[in-house]
Amino acid sequence: MPFKRYVEIGRVALVNYGKEYGRLVVIVDVIDQNRALVDAADMVRTQMNFKRLSLTDIKIDIKRIPKKKTLIQAMQEADVQGKWEKSSWGRKLIVQKKRASLNDFDRFKLMLAKIKRGGLIRQELAKLKKEAAS
């Protein structure tokens, strides 16, 4: 199977280790075999080992090491944040964060909602079974 996500200038990656854990960054230059120069809207441009990055499907069109303003503009035009939040990977992370931040009361309400939904599903299923049997 060939690779689909390449390390290239403009590739959006997710930081999966370290202080910037969970942040979306753009690869703006490659330093050597192991490291890249990454940049994002609200962080200082830094070098990161590739092992700390998880490549995403999103790529933006920039030249090598753009100025911060240019980078931010390019990210907005390509709607990186929007694409990320629509992607299934991005949606999963959002749900994980929400679940982790639930209050004890919220967890209780969630349990009630799940029970209610399960009840409705079982009602429908019972109806369908009855129709199929008759």
Next chain:
Amino acid sequence: MAPKNSKVSRNPNLIPGIGKYSRSQMYHKKGLWAIKAKNGGQFPHHEKKAKPETTSEKPPNFYPADDVKKPLVNKRKPKPTKLRTSITPGTVLIILTGRFKGKRVVFLKQLPSGLLLITGPFKINGVPLRRVNQSYVIATSTKVDISGVDVNKLDDKYFGKKAEKKKKKGEGEFFEAEKEDKNVLPQEKKDDQKLVDASLIQSIEAVPDLKAYLAARFSLKSGMKPHELVF
């Protein structure tokens, strides 16, 4: 003249113990010559104040055999335990020990002994007005509106054990006497409970699902990691 705030020495230390100026130089600096001149050549002399006559103390007629050390004076005043910042009046707490473990309960106030005053409310989960220790409680971030509740008359004495009346042991009537000694909750306490809970229950019913939440017990389920849970 403006009052002098600090008593500064006129004789600065060159080295601790050795001043810059000699005795005669200090005599001049302090102006003792001027004080003498004012007083006509002599240094002013004041008569000693006569000490008032004290009645002579009787010598004690008992000396202990060994010298007993007097204990040090303890002026410490105990204050109530520091309340966690997450616990404010109206917070829902989860009780962790005792017969009500797992129950979610409303916090009313901290008593002067440091214990927390809580109530179920009784109609919702069977927990009465009760004292509980802060250490055996998890504070959730859910708050209930407690403005309509008056808890001024409840303090540690209200909850203290009543002094037992001395029982006279009659041999024949021993068993009967034991049976009668049942602890019945006085009607006054039941009324207090109802009074406190009345406005509480109203504010609880205003929030959807809160009543069912307080009625249910808390328990750890599979996959719940307490150190990662947000309460």
